[in-house]
Amino acid sequence: MKNSCSDEGEILFQLNEIYKQMSPKFERCTGISQSRLELLHKLFEVDEISQTALQKEVNIDSAAVTRHLKQLELKEMVTRRKKPDDNRFTFVKLTEEGREKIAAFRKEKEEFIGKVLKDFSEQEQTQLSTMLHRIQSNIEEIQY
């Protein structure tokens, strides 16, 4: 009750601010957006995967996935082809060039993460992670 104006609201606000401040810096430092890098990471782990399968791994709309992949195709980081025995599916795959570039992105990302979590002990990190997980669960339970 009485703390609703001190910490409670503040935390939501902070989560928001962190996101808004971190996203653009991440993009500048690493040279790629978080969403797109996440997409590439998933592609890195597999050989070839259909778009919907990929979409389910990442938390973004299938429309957005299509658009990302189109642009990545233009940049020749991925190739796409129809699944031979079921033309509804399109398979996506990293190009050699793509695989190489990802390594560089990963490195930038690691550096970035290190800066964000500077001065956090391992213990603090797990503690924070646990709390964030609890928040995530709470959010999941909220129904519209």
Add this chain to the structure above:
Amino acid sequence: MKNSCSDEGEILFQLNEIYKQMSPKFERCTGISQSRLELLHKLFEVDEISQTALQKEVNIDSAAVTRHLKQLELKEMVTRRKKPDDNRFTFVKLTEEGREKIAAFRKEKEEFIGKVLKDFSEQEQTQLSTMLHRIQSNIEEIQY
């Protein structure tokens, strides 16, 4: 080093997920977006304010502020007028209707926050808030 794949990366990922999952739910539950509500909150605290002054309080682009205010004006939640002695400025002010509506939004927001932080003790909340502040500071230090 060795924990870079366990917690470190996970935390950034979580912060992202929380934002992406929370924002749409917030909007559905409260009936207004976080940014717009923040704008209204600032307006609530003052009588009349110029757009740039408002923009500096909130962490969004002045172009976005202009667009928000135009829409809020259409909905008759705010009024805008040129500053008499310096026509470059436009002053913004809540309408009576606007002030009343905000009360309702606040209530919805409080409820929402309660759900997000369910089962968090007061101590845990301050602990979390402190850590988030540290992260914010770290982010601020990062230069492009």
Add this chain to the structure above:
DNA sequence: TTAAATCGTTTGACGGGTCAATCATTGACT
């Protein structure tokens, strides 16, 4: 076998954010 339902993908319209260019107004300088 044809009609309907389903599935994966794509597209269009929209909301909301950024940056860069522009406009009107005002202030400062000569």
Add this chain to the structure above:
DNA sequence: AGTCAATGATTGACCCGTCAAACGATTTAA
């Protein structure tokens, strides 16, 4: 006074996300 710079607001182009509608391909059912 007249020019030039600074300031606040606006606009246009773009990125990235959503939803809903459409489209082709395939499967199901009559």
